[in-house]
Amino acid sequence: MADDPAAKKTDTTTGGATRLWRRAAPAARRGLRAWRVRPGRGGRGLRGAAAAVRRSPGSATALWRVRTTVRDEPGTLARVCGALAAGGVDILTLQTHPLGDRTVDEFLLRTSEAAQPRELARLLSEAGGTDTWVERADAHDLVDTPTRVLNLATRAALDSAELPLALRALLGRCSIRSVPGDTPAEGSLEGTLLRLPDPAGGEIVVERHHVPFTPTEFARAHALVELDARLGRRTPGERHALTLPGGRAVTVRRADEGDLEAALAMHARCSKQTLTQRYHxxxxxxxxxxxxxxxxxxxxxxxxxxxxxxxxxLGHLLWDGDETEAALLVEDAWQRRGIGAALLRRLTDMAREARCESVYAVTRSSNTGMVAAMRGLGLPLDYQIEEGTLVVTATLAPAAVAPR
Known part of the structure; x- marks a missing residue:
């Protein structure tokens, strides 16, 4: 989740200016992943579009998440499915989201690897679909919807920190913010915006610009939030031994608000330089x-x-909208013993398990320890620097970018 307004204003984690200039490149990357056709966009016709996406036997394939809106009339879904069949497209899953006189049909499709998203979108548009949206999918999406929802509910039931991740996995590419204040009794659905009561206080705001939410999605999200509220705060209690290069052993575990007093005591033992490098x-x-x-x-x-x-x-993995930040703080007396590098590796593994595409760290350009820890991950790195602030982004997996 993104930081609350107070943290953004005071530049606690990344710095307000840094957040603004870092948005341009990720936004451009996200723009390449989807293709959307609105009413009125013409094309080469159904036959030409079908030929463009047809899959030859034995050829490489690609997976796509697709949404299209049709009128709620007999035969409309049949026309869409017929158009996909004519194009040699495999329909792997189908969900329908009723919207009064219209229905949103959501597909997981398999086409040839060479298929273009614009051609697939045009195929559906020519078959009567409107507001058609196409995005590349991956093997994780092959799980059927009831099983996926049950898996997400199980993860959320075991760990309070899983709720934002479960919502993101349930609703697709979106940004999630936790907003402090009064907790509404019920949530609301406002087009591309969901507002849900946060069991921890305030509200959870979910935003998805590329396609509006449906009442079905709102009901699923609300059910996850209700489950979280009923179970109360829960943090996994596993403890793991970490042997430092000198042979001394320490313990690594999950932390939460119950560790506030111990964390404040650590702050008191840290030097001004260490705190400045961490909090900017x-x-x-x-x-x-x-x-x-x-x-x-x-x-x-x-x-x-x-x-x-x-x-x-302390090692933090922070949900920053649809990005993920890693941040470290090691007490002075325990620095240069490999603790920071070990924490960063574990945080990166957690981000990968959460299907994050990248992890970034914000630090001072003079903080050679953090830079060395990022380099020690052995991952592709991107460096951006402005006015002494360095942002190092590690790519965890190749981005699923729709071919153009």
Whole structure:
């Protein structure tokens, strides 16, 4: 989830200016992934579009998530399915979302690898579909919808931090924010915006610009939130030993708001330079945002405990809209022992399990330790620097980009 307004204003995690200039490149990348056809876009006709997406026997294939809106009349779905069949397109799954006199039909399709999204969209448009939207899918989408929803509910039931991830997996590419304030009794559906009561207080705002939400999706999302509210706060209790290069052992575990007092004590033992490198702002304000950073609504936190039971390091994986930030804080006396690198590897593994495409870290250009830890991941890295602030982005997996 993205940071709350207070954290954005005070530049606690990444810095307000950094957030703004970092949006351009990711937005451009996201724009390449989807193709949408609105009413009035013409084309070469049904026969030409069908030929363009037809799959030859034995040829490489591609998966697509597709939505198209048709009138709720007998035969409309049959025409769409017939057009897909004429194009040699396999329909793997189909869901229908009633909207009064219209229906949104959602497909998972398989075509030839060479198929163009614009041709697939035109094929559906010529068959009577409107507001057609096409996006590349992957093997994770092959799970049928009831099984996928049950799996998401199971994950959310085991860990409070899973709720935003479960909502994103349920609703597709979207941004999720946790907004403090009064908690509404019920949620609301407003086109491309969902508002849901947050069991932790305030509301959860889900936004998806490329296609409006349907009442069916709203009902599913609301059910996940209700499950979270009934179960209360829950954090996995596993503890893992980490042996440092010198042979000394520490413990790594998940952390939450219950660790606030121990985290504040660690802050008190950290130098001004260490806190400045982590928070990129006034040191005196660092303590105020620990509760925010430890909240499972905004991400996951790993804590490192010394043999004496003191908290000596924190690693945060923060849901920043539809991106993911990794941030580290290691107490001065425990630095240069491999703790930061070990935490970063574990955070990256967690991001990969959550199907994040990349993880970025924001630091000062002089923070060679964080840069070295990012390089130690052995992943493709992108560096952006402005006015002494360095953003290093690690790519976790090739982005599923629709061919153009």
């Amino acid at each position: 702002g006034p040191v005196k304000g660092a303590d105020r945002y620990l509760r925010h950073l430890l909240s499972p609504r905004f991400g996951r936190t790993l804590a490192v405990e010394s043999p004496a039971g003191e908290l000596v390091a």
